[in-house]
Amino acid sequence: MKYRLEATVSARVDILNRITTLFIQKGLPVESVNYKVIDDRLAKVELICSDADDIRMDRIINQADNMVDIAQVQYIKLDK
Amino acid sequence: MTGAEALINTIIEENVDTIFGYPGGSIIPFYDKLYDYTDKLRHVLVRHEQGAVHAAEGYARATGQVGVCVATSGPGATNFVTGIADAMMDSTPIVCITAQVDVGKLGTNFFQEADMVGITTPITKWNYQISRAEDIPIVMPQAFHIARSGRPGPVLISITKNAQVEKFRYRYDLKAALDRMVQVPRRDNLEKRDLNVQKAIELLNNAEKPLIIAGQGVLISGAEAVLAECANKGCIPVACTLLGRSAMNFHDHYYIGMVGMHGNMSANAMTQQADVILAVGMRFSDRVTGNPAGYAQNAQIIHIDIDKTEFNKNIQVDLTIHGDARQMLEAICDGLVFKDRESWRRFGYEQYDKEKENVIGPMLASKKLNMAQVVDAINSHYIEKVSPKSYGSNVVLVTDVGQNQMFAARYLKLTMKTGWITSGGLGTMGFALPAAIGAKCGRPDAQVVAIVGDGGLQMNIQELGTILQNNIDVKIVLLNNSFLGMVRQWQDLFFDKRFSHTMLVNPDFSKICEAYEIEYMKISKPEELEDAIDRMAASKGAFFLEAVVDPTANVYPMIPGGKTLNDLIIR
The missing domain is CATH 3.40.50.970 (Thiamin diphosphate (ThDP)-binding fold, Pyr/PP domains)
Incomplete structure (x- = not known):
């Protein structure tokens, strides 16, 4: 199943690495990443993962939620 | 500036x-x-x-x-x-x-x-x-x-x-x-948490065969006392994980041993038999669960953890409580009622007796010096003889990784006050010597004993120089079997005794100690143990005790990799 992860994050240089690492660690393929700085501290990230399931996405969200540089995170299931 | x-x-x-x-x-x-x-x-x-x-x-x-x-x-x-x-x-x-x-x-x-x-x-x-x-x-x-x-x-x-x-x-x-940190304080759903605490109390009170498994979270949050209170108040046996070994007194009536691959038979058998398990500050590591498919199939599992990424990661649980171990245990303890569970506890004692008869007894009685005997001697001196009143409160025991670690974890009679430091998750050989140095620097008043194997010691043996330069009073007990013991054990049991590259030709440790100006003693017979430990304890400054132990003495019981807790082998 396809999922979109949406996060509000700290606008630091390595934040994309941090988020994609969550997927790499679980062997999940990332299809696209969108990143936009919204003010001097925060940025928005949208990431599409093509082959995940609810359980693994929940784990990623829990892990992301624990990360210091992520202010808010959620995922949406996309239809095929 | x-x-x-x-x-x-x-x-x-x-x-x-x-x-x-x-x-x-x-x-x-x-x-x-x-x-x-x-x-x-x-x-x-x-x-x-x-x-x-x-x-x-x-x-x-x-x-x-x-x-x-x-x-x-x-x-x-x-x-x-x-x-x-x-x-x-x-x-x-x-x-x-x-x-x-x-x-x-x-x-x-x-x-x-x-x-x-x-x-x-x-x-x-x-x-x-x-x-x-x-x-x-x-x-x-x-x-x-x-x-x-x-x-x-x-x-x-x-x-x-x-x-x-x-x-x-x-x-x-x-x-x-x-x-300036961007992370906004999370608003946990406290109502849901309170509801889950109530459900947990209900489950535990209604259980016939409840079990608490305590992990390192209990130690980190300082919940040892409330854990013991929970056990007493509800008459619930308590097992510990490797890192949570000192969460409960060994001599407490409710303590039933360590869970996991080399855990006690009582703890593992009770896990499999229990109808409700309260897991506190532990993460259901594969070393604890064995094959997750066959883990605690009769039990409803309640999981308390401060890190919600641990929930449902390795084992699917029935109830999750996200919070600090001490606070959550206190909340649960308030609601517990005493229920006589004599036959359930007797089941645990029977398992322990069986283990004593088949594994612990023969090991300690062996004519050849083995790791269990050395650990038992450390135990009786540092925890029971030196500080019977304070009960090991001023002792920090550090282990390396491998057989020495498992023997230490199994045979040390740790108390809530005894320091217990070991590398559990990553299993880093070479951990003990530097960690013991750090522990001694942090607690100069404590007696620090490092239990190491010959493989692990030589991974960070250079730190003997740190001991020399900083005059650090660490007692090093080398359990020398001239093998990478744990790998040898697996080769012995699962690889047709093909001991591929696990035998070590070791240096003369007495000469190394001489070079580093560390007092040294070597023993190779069980009857030499008591005097050696006495001499070590009486020594001023660092001490190195080399115990030449039997390489064929494996750690039992053991749950082979990928098997369930029921498939335990004892010889």
């Missing part, structure tokens, strides 16, 4: 009295300033950066404070990696400071440049590269806060050389620093 001086000041502000480190090119400005602060901040010069990070872990685990270690850029920093991963797996609060080349030279393959933020991202709780001196008073308080809060873990701070030498107006303001 320069950045380097500011860095030292922030460390002192965080009440750290000892740091472990090794200087090098890019960190010279820091070490130069440190020279002026020797009265306020003790620096222990190690012999290898891995030693520094394990020492910081030992310091943190023995004191409950954040451990700090320092290294230079490039190779110095990459030598930290194993220790950082170890601290991540075992939730140990450490702050690792590594130097970095000038900000203008980043990415040019400069001499001794390595991207430490990139390398350590998956194995740190947080990391940050400071490239301007004025960021130091903001980032450092955040680093310490993150390392010690919630589920503790390692934080890496990479500081460029220019940030160490730049001058700026230094002002330490903890609140301002923490206010």
Whole structure:
């Protein structure tokens, strides 16, 4: 199943690495990443993962939620 | 003030009295300033950066404070990696400071440049590269806060050389620093949590065969006393994980042993028989569960953890309670009612008797000296004889990884007050010696005993130099079987006794000790044990006891990899 992860994050240089690492660690393929700085501290990230399931996405969200540089995170299931 | 001086000041502000480190090119400005602060901040010069990070872990685990270690850029920093991963797996609060080349030279393959933020991202709780001196008073308080809060873990701070030498107006303001963190305080669903606590109480009160499994979370949150109260109040047996071994007194009537691959038969059998399991501050590691498909199939599982990523990760549980172990246990304890569960407890005792008869008894009675006997002798001296009243409260026991660790975990009669430091999650050989040094620096009043194997000792044997230079009073017990014992055991049981590359030809340790000016003694018979331990305990300063043990004595019981807790083998 396809999922979109949406996060509000700290606008630091390595934040994309941090988020994609969550997927790499679980062997999940990332299809696209969108990143936009919204003010001097925060940025928005949208990431599409093509082959995940609810359980693994929940784990990623829990892990992301624990990360210091992520202010808010959620995922949406996309239809095929 | 320069950045380097500011860095030292922030460390002192965080009440750290000892740091472990090794200087090098890019960190010279820091070490130069440190020279002026020797009265306020003790620096222990190690012999290898891995030693520094394990020492910081030992310091943190023995004191409950954040451990700090320092290294230079490039190779110095990459030598930290194993220790950082170890601290991540075992939730140990450490702050690792590594130097970095000038900000203008980043990415040019400069001499001794390595991207430490990139390398350590998956194995740190947080990391940050400071490239301007004025960021130091903001980032450092955040680093310490993150390392010690919630589920503790390692934080890496990479500081460029220019940030160490730049001058700026230094002002330490903890609140301002923490206010700048982007993470918004999570509003946990407290109503749901309270409801789950009530459900947990109900489940436990109605259970016929309840069991509590305590992990390291109990120790980190200081919930040992309330755990014992829960057990007493509800008449519920308690098992511990490897890292949570000292969460309950060995002699407590409700303590039934350690769970897991080399755990006690009582604890594993009761896990399989239980109808309700309350898991506190533990993570259902594969070493605890065996094959998850066959784990505790009769039980409804309640899981308390401060880290919600642990919920339903390895084992699907029935009820999750997200919160601090002590607070949650207190809430549960309030609602528990006593229920006579004599036959359930008797089941545990029967299993223990069976283990005693088949495994523990023959092991301790063996004519050939083995690891169990040595550990038992350490036990009876350091926990029972020396401090019968304080009951091992002033003792810190550190183990390496492998058979020595499993024998120690199985045969030590630890109490809630005894320090117990071991590398569980990552299983890092070479951990014990530097961790014991760190523990002794953190708790100079305690007697620190490192239990090591011949393989693990030689992975960080250079730290004997640290003991020599800093005059550190650590008792080292080498369980020498001239084999990589645990691998040998697997080869013995599962690989047709083909002992491929596990035999070690060891040096003469007496000569090594002579060179490092450490008192040395060697034994090879069970009857020599008592005198040896007495001599070790009476010695002033570091002591090295080499016990030549039987290499064929395997650790039993054992649950073979991939099998369930029911498939335990005892010989």
